[in-house]
Amino acid sequence: MNPINTKFFNLNIDKQERIINAAMQEFVKAGFEKASTNEIVKEAQISKGSLFNYFRNKKDLYIFLIENAVNILEQIYDQIDLNERDLFERLNQVGFIKLNIQKKYPLVFDFLKSIRTEEAVEVKEEIDQLIGNWLDDGLKRLYQNLDWSKFREDVDPEKAVQILNWTMVGFAEQQISKLGTFKNVESIGGDIFNEWKSYAEILKRSFYRKGEE
Template identity: 35%
Template structure:
């Protein structure tokens, strides 16, 4: 099963009747709305984002905007799912499927995702803002999505790794789970730091810490 198919089963499906009206409009108008909403949410976060500004930026009335989406929350979660699908498609297209080294593939996946910043800066900014989102209206659902998607993505992408490199007695499946738990912990550390001091995501610092974790795990798990 392709990763995109798997993810589509885990996130709110964009073909759901909830978004049928929005999906039925012409692509150019649909992209205007998506771009306007992504820009507004990326700049202001969920709570402060204005649906009036989104409608104005998209060149449509607020009434029409809520004809497409039943609420601001539905619009936001739709946009999040749409962004996840774009990220997954980029990873599928650019990660070397022939690479079977566990840790090389993990880093390759991380580099591809961060590289999207250069191609889709608005999407990256939106996803960064969503990662740090604290609104109780959407935070629980964002965290649930993040955990499910991360687990399914990694388990699928690393199904064909070279297990001969692991030390005797090391279960590759459990090793993957340890890596996932550590990445969740790193993410929570970043959220806590953001809550305390704010500021933008420091990509170089993040990758440096990511690499330090991977080097530690590689020494621990590999022969």
């Protein structure tokens, strides 16, 4: 964490959330380069001097927002029950946890969606590094302590997991484009979750030995 951000954390929680939400809204709407700090401070009801007392510049604020979003994403993996050793039950568990977190923090997920297409050179490297590290670590934790004995003998678990990853990424891309904004996840998130389970069942029947489906 940047030492200057400690000033931000000395603020009361309501003020912190007001600044974070105002900044995320502006970056989602305008992208990094066109985002206006004037609009952010206006929405957050603070002075511009105050904003730059907490963050050195717009990039510092943007990186802070990514780190804050990653911390929220961490809640998904922190809530995984590693005693559940069936791969597909684990995935269902993660999907349910993720859906509840998306309902609680829709703006965070809209912000994460926006950074996936952010091309500003000034922040592109940091986005790739922060999100890439989280994804790599998340996948390791997702597949931790699983019962691989359920797989058919003629199925390579590593290749099966790769197919599963491709399917999850493709499914997520499709559903995110349908959602538009994660504010809609409250009303249609359950349908998305059930649709994913139907794909997972097909893969489960393909990968698992008879009697294990």
